Amino acid sequence: MRYLLLALALLCFNSYAEQSITFGVHSKTAPLEWRNNGVDQGFNIELMDRIGQLTNRRIIVRRKSFQELVSDVHNPDSDIDVIAVVSPVNLGRQLSQSDPIYATHAKAYTLHGKGYINDWQDLIGKRVAIKKGAFVDVYLSGYPQEFERVDVDLYETGFQLMTQGKVDVVLAESFVARRLLPLYPAIRSGSDALIYGAFNFVANNQRSALMTEINDALRQLKLSGEYDALVNKWFGTGREKVDLTSTQKRTFALAIVVSIISAIGMIFTGFVSISLRKQKRALKTELAQRLDIQRQLVSLSKQFQSVLDGIPNGVTIYSHDMQKLWSNDNNIELLSSAEFHHEDGRPLELQALVTQVLAKQSSQIEEMAYLQQFWQLQVHPIADNQVVILLEDTTEAHQLRQANDEASRLASLGELSAGIAHEINNPTGLIVHSISQLQQAMADCQPAFDSYQKQNPFWLITGLPPEQALAEASHSCNTIEEGAQRISRIVSDLKRYALPTLSSEQERVSLNEVVNVSLRLTANQIKTFQVSIQLSQPAAWVYGDAQQLQQVVINLIQNACHACESGKGHIVIETRIIADEQAIISITDNGCGMNRSTLARVTEPFFTTRRSVGGSGLGLSVCSRIVKAYNGELQMTSKLKQGTCIKVRLPLAKEESN
Known part of the structure; x- marks a missing residue:
């Protein structure tokens, strides 16, 4: 008798092992299925295991992508028997499906700050991401909508497109969205439920007999209360409505299952024990992970609060x-x-x-x-x-904008000055030329004036005696010529300042020669001052334009002359080489000097302390521009009543090889 029972148990076990149900799982449909530490877990997986026990079938889990599962369930020859999907409550699928397993819904998800979606009308004209083959897709196939549809393979793909600005709304199933929202903090729930649906087991119509067995087992689990226990375990809610149809049939099936379980009790008990130990370890690991995440969240919250306070x-x-x-x-x-x-x-x-x-x-x-x-x-x-x-x-930014506006106005003034300079230059040249001719004419007419004076001793010119009138006229001519030349110098400074670019022609230039030429051109101005010249030997050579560098030195010499008192001023002009890298021209005077505020503004366009005597305020601005164009630097030190030292630093030119 004992051997007969053992043989019966082995026979039942072999029959159980030969029959199986291949359950297709989509790995990103939490919390219904997921993999934790390599172990398949979830509501559907555990429910299918119990259905397998009740139907005497072995459950084989195969993990595939959602698109592969949808394709498999429509293929009668597929290796997948059953999958779990969502169907809209008001629409049926063309495939064989089980009783509803669990209710769910879909709604709109948008970026933070976007308007709330109250109904389907609010989606008109928007780009809406739809998961291909999902229950939202099934629902919309019979309800055309006036929005731009964007098909995606996963809800997560839709969320990614929305953060990239490629879609406006994602219509997503709530369970999946609840898992994704912590990963995409820029996205929020943007509507109430738009579509209601239910999870079902779905199979090809050729497996309708298998689906009947699954439905019977599912109803038996609902009657026994095991279904409610699973729902409470994975979702935290129970099932209150009990399906009482076919109670006698399910009770008989339950008796058969209990008999089979008794026959293979030892084997099943061992399997359950191993499974429980694995699940216990997994639960401990999950609990430890959750506690660790909780500690991290508390720490992050404190850090975030500290950042906000700081x-x-x-x-x-x-x-x-x-x-x-x-x-x-x-x-x-x-x-x-x-x-x-x-x-x-x-x-x-x-x-x-x-x-x-x-x-x-x-x-x-x-x-x-x-x-x-x-x-x-x-x-x-x-x-x-x-x-x-x-x-x-934003006070500092406001001040920077004001400074930028002021700089723009100065730049515009420079461009305007160039145009004015051009218009003034022509009449100024005519004045100088005409005065020169008038002076020569007066000198040539002097004998005629003297002869007429002898014939008519009481002759007057502009109410004055001829000699006095001619002297006044000569003085007026000199004054006019001096004023015209002064206008010409200001116009020349304006034109140089307004040049869009400096000369791009550069060559090796000797600083000693630049100083010598500048001294010859300013000889008339420096003759009343003591001038000391110290030129480096060998000569310092730089790259640049000789005339522009002469313009810089001439301007600095003239400024030194203006700062010194005639007969008492001492001006030192020096060139030298520093560390075989730089060449320097320094011009030092013992004149009136400058205070700190004047020294800070002395290179600004149109700033001058000599405006009352004809200063244009462009000389040092042009000098600074020329020196910077040659990668040089203009350095100035000055003290009131002690004098000023200006140094022009330029990169030293390398010697040319023969």
């Missing part, structure tokens, strides 16, 4: 009824100050601004002023009818 900008959260919910207290007193107003002078009406932002669900940025400071006020809508208000001090 940033210089003010951050405050208000409710729709203007209750302050949280603030880092930075500059929050400005929001209630009567002197905190818009840049155009309008007073700040904070409550009206918050109401407007919440009504439009769009951010608003305002430029504000407080005393001599400037601020930027940002109001952004967040969840639960709340707004976050950011206050940023």
